[in-house]
Amino acid sequence: MNCLSLFSRGCRLQTAIKQTAFDAIAYNYPSVVVLADATAADSGETHTGNLVLLS
Helix, strand or coil, rough: CCCCCEEEEEHHHHHHHHHHHHHHCCCCCCCEEEEEEEECCCCCCHHHHHHHHCC
């Protein structure tokens, strides 16, 4: 597969979305983007903290 970018969005940023981003990085995807406005978490603090972790 010739995938140049991965765009991730959805619910549960602290679990599925974060792990998908980490896996893509581990598989050397050239560009991994988490769409902050298209993600959700259990609380605002959890959302912000995980976005900081992924930046």
